[in-house]
Amino acid sequence: MSQATSQMRDFAERLIAYEARENKSSGTKPAAAFPVCEKLRPHLVTLMGNTGFRALLLRALARAEADVPSLRAMQVKADGSLAGLDKLEVQADSEELAKGSVVLVAQLLGLLVAFIGETLMLRIVCDVWPKLALNDLKFFKNDKT
Amino acid sequence: MKKQNGAAKRKVLKKSVSPPAKVVIRKIPTGVRGLDDILGGGIPEFSFNIIAGTPGCGKTTLAHQIIFANATAQKPALYFTVLGEPAIKMLRYQQQYSFFDESRLGKAIRFINLADVVLEQDLNAVFNEITKQVTAISPGFVVVDSFRTVVRKAMSLASEIEMQSFIQRLAQFLASWEATTFLVGEYVPEEVRDNPVFTIADGLFWLSQVVERNSVVRKLQIMKVRGQESVPGLHTIRITDGGLQAFSRTLGLVGKKINPVRRRRRLSVGIPELDKMMGGGILEGDSLLVAGPSGTGKSALATQFIAEGLRHGEPAIMAIFEERPKGYTERAVSFGLNLKTPQEKGKLEVLYLRPLDLSVDETMQEILDAIIRVGAKRLVIDSLVGFEMALAPNFRADFRESLYRMIGALTGAGVTILSTVEVEDTFTALSFSHYTISFLTDDIIRLRYVEIDGQLRKVMVVIKMRGGNHSKDIREYVITNKGVVVISPRSTDYSGLTTGIPQRTGPRQAQKEEAAPEPKAKK
Numbered sequence: 001m002s003q004a005t006s007q008m009r010d011f012a013e014r015l016i017a018y019e020a021r022e023n024k025s026s027g028t029k030p031a032a033a034f035p036v037c038e039k040l041r042p043h044l045v046t047l048m049g050n051t052g053f054r055a056l057l058l059r060a061l062a063r064a065e066a067d068v069p070s071l072r073a074m075q076v077k078a079d080g081s082l083a084g085l086d087k088l089e090v091q092a093d094s095e096e097l098a099k100g101s102v103v104l105v106a107q108l109l110g111l112l113v114a115f116i117g118e119t120l121m122l123r124i125v126c127d128v129w130p131k132l133a134l135n136d137l138k139f140f141k142n143d144k145t
Numbered sequence: 146m147k148k149q150n151g152a153a154k155r156k157v158l159k160k161s162v163s164p165p166a167k168v169v170i171r172k173i174p175t176g177v178r179g180l181d182d183i184l185g186g187g188i189p190e191f192s193f194n195i196i197a198g199t200p201g202c203g204k205t206t207l208a209h210q211i212i213f214a215n216a217t218a219q220k221p222a223l224y225f226t227v228l229g230e231p232a233i234k235m236l237r238y239q240q241q242y243s244f245f246d247e248s249r250l251g252k253a254i255r256f257i258n259l260a261d262v263v264l265e266q267d268l269n270a271v272f273n274e275i276t277k278q279v280t281a282i283s284p285g286f287v288v289v290d291s292f293r294t295v296v297r298k299a300m301s302l303a304s305e306i307e308m309q310s311f312i313q314r315l316a317q318f319l320a321s322w323e324a325t326t327f328l329v330g331e332y333v334p335e336e337v338r339d340n341p342v343f344t345i346a347d348g349l350f351w352l353s354q355v356v357e358r359n360s361v362v363r364k365l366q367i368m369k370v371r372g373q374e375s376v377p378g379l380h381t382i383r384i385t386d387g388g389l390q391a392f393s394r395t396l397g398l399v400g401k402k403i404n405p406v407r408r409r410r411r412l413s414v415g416i417p418e419l420d421k422m423m424g425g426g427i428l429e430g431d432s433l434l435v436a437g438p439s440g441t442g443k444s445a446l447a448t449q450f451i452a453e454g455l456r457h458g459e460p461a462i463m464a465i466f467e468e469r470p471k472g473y474t475e476r477a478v479s480f481g482l483n484l485k486t487p488q489e490k491g492k493l494e495v496l497y498l499r500p501l502d503l504s505v506d507e508t509m510q511e512i513l514d515a516i517i518r519v520g521a522k523r524l525v526i527d528s529l530v531g532f533e534m535a536l537a538p539n540f541r542a543d544f545r546e547s548l549y550r551m552i553g554a555l556t557g558a559g560v561t562i563l564s565t566v567e568v569e570d571t572f573t574a575l576s577f578s579h580y581t582i583s584f585l586t587d588d589i590i591r592l593r594y595v596e597i598d599g600q601l602r603k604v605m606v607v608i609k610m611r612g613g614n615h616s617k618d619i620r621e622y623v624i625t626n627k628g629v630v631v632i633s634p635r636s637t638d639y640s641g642l643t644t645g646i647p648q649r650t651g652p653r654q655a656q657k658e659e660a661a662p663e664p665k666a667k668k
Contacts, residue, residue: 047232049258056233116236119247127251 005110012036012105015125018132034082036105041080043128053080060107068092068100170372173325176214176244177207179391179510183365183380185373188348191323192371193316195292195342197332198352202363203384204329205230206242207350208288210388211327213244216253220285223278224256227263228294229329232256235290242388255282259289263298268311271295275315279322286325293330296342309341316345337368347371352382362504365391381504392506394543396513396551409612412523412561415453416446418631419590422607422616427588431612432552432562434585437592441603442622442629443565444468445480446590447525449628450563451493452482459522460492462515464508466531470495480628494519498535505536505547513551521560528565545585552585570594570645587611595645604642605631619643 019035037057044053057076065071070092074084092100112121122134172187181187188194188211196204208224216222226232235256239245250256262274279287289295300308319326328342334351337343349369355362363382367375381392411426414433420426427433427450435443451461465473473495477484487493494515498508516524526532533544552562564586570593589608594601605622607615618635619642638651 045258047236047256047258049231049260051260052231052233052258115233117240117247120236120240120250123247123250 005106008106008110008113009102012102012109015109015129015132016101016105018129022129034085034101034104036101037082037108039128040108040124043124045080047124050079054078056111057082057108060104060111063107063111064100064104067103068096070096071100071104074104172373173211173215176210177389177391178387179380179393180365180389183367183376183391183393184370185375188325189370189372191320191325192347193320193326193345194328194348194350195332195346196327196329196350196352199333199354200331202352202354203382203389204331204352205235205290206239206384207352207389208290208327208329209235209239209242210244212254212286212288213246213249216249216284216286218252221252221282222254222286222288223282223284223324224254225259225275225278225287225289226256227259227289227291228298229291229331231260232258241386243386244388255284259295263295268295268307272311272314272318276318279319279324283322284324286327287319288327288329290327290329291331292328292342293332296330305341309345312342312345343369353379355379381506383504383507392504392510394506394547396506396509396547396554412459413453413457414446414563415449416629416631418620419446419605419629422605422618422620422631423588423590423610424613424615427561427563428610428612429561430556430559431587432556432564432585433588433590435563435565435590435592436568437565437605438570438594439567441592441594442624443567443592444473444527445476445624446592446629447527447563447565448473448477448480448482448484451523451525452477452480452484454523454561455484455487455492460519461487461523461525462494462496462512462519462521463525463527464496464498464512464515464532465525465527466498466535467528470497479626481626482628491519494521498532505543508532508535509547509551513555516555516560524555524560524562526562526564528567530567549585556587593643593645595642595647597639597647606643 015036019039023035041053044056048056054076057080061071061074061076070088073088073091074082077083088100089097109121109125112124125132126134171190172181172184173190174181174187175184196207198204212222212224224232224235226235236250240247257278259271259274262270275287275289296308316326328346330342332340337349343349346369348371349367351366351368353364353366355364363384364379365382366379367377376393376395378394380394383390383392409429411420411424412429413420413426414423435446437443447463451463454461463473474484474488484493484495488495496511496515498511512524512526515521529548532548536544552564556562586609588610590605591608592603592605595604596602603622603624604619606617606619609615620631620635621633622629622631624630638649639647640650641647
């Protein structure tokens, strides 16, 4: 069962847009389409260690590849950071790149929900992005996609 | 005179110098029901503790329960996970317990994974990482889970003295930072002697699983707690949705102040003739045993005893092990006794206790809780045989010891107890029960069948009344729609009634033909 439900994708999209705005306002150029994963990394590494986070991201990437095959250009390094963005940018157009990042983030958050539940996943997101306004999100209710 | 003055001066001096004030060690509540009593009040603040045991005993759950009960944003808990269960899995499983409060995560409880440091670096790096985090956060509580994995990795590289030094430094540092620490680890009892961590620890919580036949029971032993008196021995623990619950083997009754009943009244058992036989009734705070074979009316007598108390405004508990509460209530109705209304009003609780693998201490605790809940003055245990059968096999050996403690404590507090026990009628002797029960009971009533004039009739006799004189008569009784009713004065026409097959000594009386069987209670 895919963890990237349509609601989770919407949430991932909002998170990516929010992070992009934050990056712009701080004057830094968005280095890649996946800064959300990178920002989550230290928080999750504190909880799970490098190995644990890497395993989770690998699983999310494998799931995301089923929806967006061009994501196969990406790799997860030993410390849990993502590599292969340059290659991906060459292979995929901007639309696919955007879709790929949404699906990957949705899969990662979906895995967190599966393991620790929606409340704790949102708590982690709030710790990382404390100013992000969270609407009443129910990722698994009324959503069977 | 001079000598006298000197002595007086010394006396004054002695009076004016008060002994130095002792340090007051605050005791931290564990959040685990029953455990504070076992520990002697709680966990000493700033102590360095080990939670040890084999896998599956509840070590991690215990650690979580303690920090969820105590950690605050001002005094947070740092939970270091190592190579055992990663934090994400802990969070997944621990959130199933009712004590888990996700709003505490982050500010009050922080999880930090030490696995990478342990795997890639040495003990110094582990120590530095812990000190870095502790210095930054100033936690009130620190947990390392599993500490055993830190040690196991290090032992292959470090010498024993280095290991001892690491543990010593860690203990000193964490105590200096005013943190109460728990090192969680999988250990076996043989390690206690040689492992330095056990020497350094202030407190040692040992969890285990005891297997006997098909039943498994979790046990807790406080092997060590510095500076306070804990309850020694193995205590039962159970893990439920609420987390751990501990059942002290002394049922939390040791050391508690009990207000003894000053002037003990005689209480009616609800059967006037029997009250007379008992010298006016059962003494308040006595333990009465009613022994007899199946069908002699032990439960009926117990119901009358409770109903009589309720009539006089005495709340009660009936702990039943053989019959369902519905049957009990219905039988009471057939005797004209209403048990339903007092139950609805909270004056009576009928506890039906028949789960498998029950520990004796858990059962006792349920009874004690109910007694406190309703403020019970009367308690029925029906029956001791059923009670024992409901226990897991490995608890049966402890049954009498625990029962003795409970009965002693409750009667001391003024609760009057009636227990029933089924005994076989041998028709050659008058046995009271297969238990050695004299130490459990102040009073004994024996019910039995006797064969008289071609009928199997019932007789009762008061065997023992510790608090006074009692009738020595053997009296015939029947069970009618009023319950147990004593019908006849003692018979002088027979001898050997206690054997069940008496010999006629007097002239044969004219017999009334009994058309119908003995009027029994309505079904």
